[in-house]
Structure formats: C-alpha cells, structure tokens
Amino acid sequence: MTPSHDRALPRAVRQAMPMARDVLVEVAKRHGVCIRPLALRRLDVVTGKAEIIDVPCGSTLDSKCPPCAKRNRQLRMAQCREGWHLDTEPAITPDEPNEEQRWLVEFRADMQAKRDAAAQAGDDTTDLDAVLAGLDEEINAAGMRGNVLGRGTAKRSRSTRRRQDAPDLPKRKMAHTTLGRTFHGTGGQVYRPSLFVTLTLPSYGKVRNGVPIDPDAYDYRRAARDALHFSKLVDRFVQNLRRVAGYDVQYFASVEPQKRLAPHLHMAIRGTLPRAEIKQIAAATYHQVWWPQADEVRFDGDHLPVWDEQAGYLDPATGEVLPTWDEALDALDEDAEPLHVLRFGEQVDVQGVLAGTPDADQCIRYLSKYLTKSLGDALDGGQAQREHAARMVDALRYEPCSPTCPNWLRYGVQPKNAKAGMAPGRCRSKAHKPEHLGYAGRRVLVSRKWSNKTLAEHRQDRRTWVLEALGQADQPTDPHRYIWRPVPAGDANVPPLAVRLLRTVAERQRWRAHLRELEARASGQDLSATEPTGRAA
Incomplete structure (x- = not known):
C-alpha cells in the first residue's frame, strides 16, 4: 500500500491500523530480541578496528524489556535446578593472585607504614588517609574481595541474649558439608530429599481479597517497617536454620508480594529437616532494629531543620545542632528498646521434594513465577487494592529506610x-x-555454594550451548584485547533503533533456521517437509 493510498483512507480506518514501529517491537519480542539495546563501541587493540555493538539491556522486568526479562528468568531457573539436589560437595577455590594484585597490596603496605610513621610523629595524615582509601577501592576493582585490614571499623554490639518472648532453639554440632542426608530404599535406591518452604509476615488486620476490611484499623506502620527490614529477617532465619540443621545449608529463594502487598519468601533448601523443626525455627526467628526513635515527630511542614556548612543541620527555632547518626546511637542506653521487632507469621508451608520429579519442576517454576514483575505489579484487585497500595506508600513516605535516609531529619537526627x-x-x-x-x-537470594557457579558462569554455559548447537566453537579470547566504551547519545554512527532491531531480528532468524537444519539432519528428517513457509517459526 503506497503512502498516497494510505492518506486517501478514511481517518477511522487509518487510526485502526497498527503503527509500523509497534509491529516491529512486537516482532522483536517474538524473536527474543532486546527492544532497548545499548550501543557500545568496541575497539580491537590488536587490529585497531572499532565497531559499534548492540548489547542487550539486561532488564529483569517485563515492563521494561520482555525478552531480556524472560532470559533472566530462564537463567535463574537453570541456576535453581542445577544446585537444588547436588550430590557432590561444591568446591570453591579462590584464584591465585596475579602480579597487579600483589603489587597493589605491597604498595598499600608501604603507604600504610608511612601513614603510621606520620601519626606517631604527630603529623597530619589526611592526605595519606585519602591515598589509602583510594588504594582500597583499586584493590577491590582489581578482583579482590574484602578489605586488606579485615572488617574495618568495629560495629556496635548489643546484647546477644535472646528475647524472653522468643522460644529457644536446639543447636547441633556443625559438619563441614553442604549436602543433606540421604535415604536408602528397599531396592537399593538412594534418595536425597530437599525442602520447599514458604514464609509469610504476620497479620496487620483482617483482609478480604487482599484489601483491608477496615483500613483505619489496619496497621500500616508495622506493615511498612516489616517490608523495609524483611531482608534482615530472612538473614536471621538462615542463620538459625544452619545452627539447627548442623551443616552449611544452601538455599535459593525469591521474594514475592502477596495480594495484601506484604512481601513473602519462597525458599528451595538443599537437604531436609523435620517439618516441625522448620516451623519451630520460623517461630523463634526475629530481628531487632536498633535505631533511634522514629515515632515522635519533631520537625514537619515549614518547621524543618536548616543546613549549616560547618555544623550540619540545626533546629531553626533554637539554632541547636541536631545529633548525628552516631551520636543518636550512642545515646541509646542499656535499657533502650529496639525501634522495631520483626517476626514471621504463623503460616509456614513446608514440602518435601525429590530430584527429577514433577513436583521439583513445579516448585522451580513457582520460584521464578514473579521474577519478571515488580512488587507493585501485583495490583490486580481493582480500585480498592490501588487505594490500599496508596495508603501503604503514604505510610512508607516518612519511614526511615536506612541510616542515610533524609527522613531522620523529621525525628531530630542528622x-x-x-x-x-x-x-x-x-x-x-x-x-x-x-x-x-x-x-x-x-x-x-542465592547462597554462595548453591550451584558451585556464579550467575555469569551460568550465562556462559548457555552461550556455549548455543554456539555448539550452531556449530561454532566458543574460542577463548584475551580479556585485554577489546576496549569497550559507551556511545554518546546522538552519535551519527549509530543507526536508528528501528534499523538495529531489524538487523538483530534478521540475525536471529538465520540462527533459528540453522538450528532447524542441524536438528533435521540429526534426526534424518526431510528439511523441506519441516521448514515452515512464509515466516520464521
């Protein structure tokens, strides 16, 4: 249809026609092509050739890029499947340090000695401290974990005595293994069962279809604080789980929203424990938030602290300097109560799972079901649930989310x-x-010894499989051969997005045609009988 003929059509007919750009995006999605590729310039230091390469955006959300989100979900499913029922102990050995890493540590030792000598002489060490901080960043950038000096500054400690309202837990002697128990059947078969556990937060008020029956009675403040610190509660559960189990329990977990918009946890656990013990561990797990008080509002509206370059934030009425974060924590005496205490709810679901069974596959799909959606995408209950979400967001607005949160000014703390x-x-x-x-x-949330591979290694496994299927060996390349640089916006050498998507779709069609040809040859089929006509499969 020519453009002139298109303009001759009635307006209603033209408005009903899809936009060509939208059709292109949908075709790209069908072929698994990233719809928001990042243009990078790759310079080959050996040949001097520079070319622009489209790199997938890597988004994990359907709302941004469905093809990339789907690939990420499939990658996580593969990671979960490979690690859940391992029958050999994962071996994680650090790489040998290279020359650059050794030189950095030696140079830091020399600078540390100079800094110590200057401190003993009473000289100013500000410049040397800045150099040491920069060296620590370089050490991490060079592929080393942690800090040369260990944990750095000491953390504040609180009493480790368990709360009187929390039940005690048994503690077994730790075994140096990540594998659970095995069970032998009558026919000589060996079974290695694992667990699938679901943990939820407690009730904040009665709900129906995910919406509070009485919004005024619903405890939004507690719900907000539980959501803010939920990850710490999960960490405590894992610690207690390992103490009770007596071995280094490995896990793969995902955090998803319930209809009532509270986060809850699905966790695949390698090995098995009695269901009663899992429920006991959940009931005994809690996390105390030792922060300054955030219940009494001191500054609000037009009466807000003012900034002073020398002292920090001041009370606008009295000129008094607000206590810093560290000073506010120091003011908490031994009789102080935690700002908030988190616990799991009573609903704890525990299922036993065997490797290679339909139940295991179903659990893996369930673990990754909502990974391509944000927590807010669970709003499918209509206007009532949207209003519930708005009230939740309003409760979160002034809740401090971290020590650096500006909301602390509302409560008189810098x-x-x-x-x-x-x-x-x-x-x-x-x-x-x-x-x-x-x-x-x-x-x-994935433990370090889950599958004995990093996510990057799982991604490389997938790449290797595709290249082998296409008959192309994945040749190792010198990591220092290429220099990658982002392409500035508006660069004339970058084709329009539509052109880049068309090229990538065409390339993906060639790959799939080649794969079909190889599969047909391997199975002895007539390719002409299996090849779809008119479009790619």
Missing part, C-alpha cells in the same frame, strides 16, 4: 553522611517508590 538539600519525604531510595512497596532488597 542522617549518616548528611549533606545540604535533604528534606523528609524526599528520599530517593527505591524502598519508597510505589513499585517496590518498601522492599528494597534483592528479589533472588
């Missing part, structure tokens, strides 16, 4: 690393964004 321009209710943390509903932690 945030950690305070700077000019801070104001309560204007924290940029994702915990306060409607799509996160208070939970700012990772959606997927």
Whole structure:
C-alpha cells in the first residue's frame, strides 16, 4: 500500500491500523530480541578496528524489556535446578593472585607504614588517609574481595541474649558439608530429599481479597517497617536454620508480594529437616532494629531543620545542632528498646521434594513465577487494592529506610553522611517508590555454594550451548584485547533503533533456521517437509 493510498483512507480506518514501529517491537519480542539495546563501541587493540555493538539491556522486568526479562528468568531457573539436589560437595577455590594484585597490596603496605610513621610523629595524615582509601577501592576493582585490614571499623554490639518472648532453639554440632542426608530404599535406591518452604509476615488486620476490611484499623506502620527490614529477617532465619540443621545449608529463594502487598519468601533448601523443626525455627526467628526513635515527630511542614556548612543541620527555632547518626546511637542506653521487632507469621508451608520429579519442576517454576514483575505489579484487585497500595506508600513516605535516609531529619537526627538539600519525604531510595512497596532488597537470594557457579558462569554455559548447537566453537579470547566504551547519545554512527532491531531480528532468524537444519539432519528428517513457509517459526 503506497503512502498516497494510505492518506486517501478514511481517518477511522487509518487510526485502526497498527503503527509500523509497534509491529516491529512486537516482532522483536517474538524473536527474543532486546527492544532497548545499548550501543557500545568496541575497539580491537590488536587490529585497531572499532565497531559499534548492540548489547542487550539486561532488564529483569517485563515492563521494561520482555525478552531480556524472560532470559533472566530462564537463567535463574537453570541456576535453581542445577544446585537444588547436588550430590557432590561444591568446591570453591579462590584464584591465585596475579602480579597487579600483589603489587597493589605491597604498595598499600608501604603507604600504610608511612601513614603510621606520620601519626606517631604527630603529623597530619589526611592526605595519606585519602591515598589509602583510594588504594582500597583499586584493590577491590582489581578482583579482590574484602578489605586488606579485615572488617574495618568495629560495629556496635548489643546484647546477644535472646528475647524472653522468643522460644529457644536446639543447636547441633556443625559438619563441614553442604549436602543433606540421604535415604536408602528397599531396592537399593538412594534418595536425597530437599525442602520447599514458604514464609509469610504476620497479620496487620483482617483482609478480604487482599484489601483491608477496615483500613483505619489496619496497621500500616508495622506493615511498612516489616517490608523495609524483611531482608534482615530472612538473614536471621538462615542463620538459625544452619545452627539447627548442623551443616552449611544452601538455599535459593525469591521474594514475592502477596495480594495484601506484604512481601513473602519462597525458599528451595538443599537437604531436609523435620517439618516441625522448620516451623519451630520460623517461630523463634526475629530481628531487632536498633535505631533511634522514629515515632515522635519533631520537625514537619515549614518547621524543618536548616543546613549549616560547618555544623550540619540545626533546629531553626533554637539554632541547636541536631545529633548525628552516631551520636543518636550512642545515646541509646542499656535499657533502650529496639525501634522495631520483626517476626514471621504463623503460616509456614513446608514440602518435601525429590530430584527429577514433577513436583521439583513445579516448585522451580513457582520460584521464578514473579521474577519478571515488580512488587507493585501485583495490583490486580481493582480500585480498592490501588487505594490500599496508596495508603501503604503514604505510610512508607516518612519511614526511615536506612541510616542515610533524609527522613531522620523529621525525628531530630542528622542522617549518616548528611549533606545540604535533604528534606523528609524526599528520599530517593527505591524502598519508597510505589513499585517496590518498601522492599528494597534483592528479589533472588542465592547462597554462595548453591550451584558451585556464579550467575555469569551460568550465562556462559548457555552461550556455549548455543554456539555448539550452531556449530561454532566458543574460542577463548584475551580479556585485554577489546576496549569497550559507551556511545554518546546522538552519535551519527549509530543507526536508528528501528534499523538495529531489524538487523538483530534478521540475525536471529538465520540462527533459528540453522538450528532447524542441524536438528533435521540429526534426526534424518526431510528439511523441506519441516521448514515452515512464509515466516520464521
């Protein structure tokens, strides 16, 4: 149809026609092509050739890029499947240090000696401290974990005595293994069962279809604080789980929203424990938030602290300097109560799972079911649930989400690393964004020895499989051969997005045609009988 003929059509008919650009995006999605590719310039230091390469955006959310989100979900499913029922102990050995790493540590030792000598002589060590801080960053960037000096500054400690309202837990002697128990059947078969556990938060008020029956009686403050600190509660559960189990329990977990918008946890656990013990561990797990008080509002509206370059934030009425974060923590005496205490709810679901069974596959799909959606995407209950979410976001607005949160000014405390321009209710943390509903932690929680591979290694396994299927060996390349640089916006050498998507779709069609040809040859089929006509499969 020519453009002139298109303009001759009635307006109603033309408005009903799809936009060509939208059709292209849908075709790209069908072929698994990233619809928001990042243009990078790759320079080959050997040949001097520079070319622009489209790199997938890597988004994990359907709302941004469905193909990338789908690939991430499939990658997580493969990671979960490979690690859940391992029958050999994972061996994680650190790489040998290279020359650059050795030189950095030696140089830091020399600078540390100079800093110590200057401190003993009473000289100013500010410049040397800055050099040492920069060296620590270089050490991490060079592929080393942790800090040369260990844990750094000492952490504040609170009493480790268990709360009187929390039940005690048994503690077994730890065994140096990550594998659970095995059971032998009558026919000589060996079974290695594992667990699938679901943990929820307690009730904040009666709900129906995910919406509070009485919004005024619903405890939104407690719900907000539970969501903000939920990841810490999960950490405590894992610690207690390992103490009771007596071995280094490995897990793969995902955090998802319930209809009532509270986060809950699905966890695949390698090995098995009695269901009664899992429920006992959940009941005995709690997390105490030892923060300054955030219940009494001191500054609000037009009466807000003012910034002073020398002293920090001041009370606008009296000129008094607000206590810093560290000073506010120091003011908590031995009789102080925690700001908040988190616990799991009574609903704890525990299922036994065997490797290779339909139940295991179903659990893996369930673990990854909502990974492509944000927590806020659970709003499917209509206007009532949207109003419930709005009330939850409003409760989160002034809740401090971290020591650096500007909301601390509302309660008379200077945030950690305070700077000019801070104001309560204007924290940029994702915990306060409607799509996160208070939970700012990772959606997927994986223990270090789960599958004996990093996520990057799982991704490389997938790449290797595709290249082998296409008959192309994945040749190792020198990691220093290529230099990658982002391409500035508006670069004339970058084709329009539509052109880049068309090229990638065509490339993906060639790959799939080649794969079909190889599969047909392997099975001895007539390719002409199986090849679809007119379009790619």
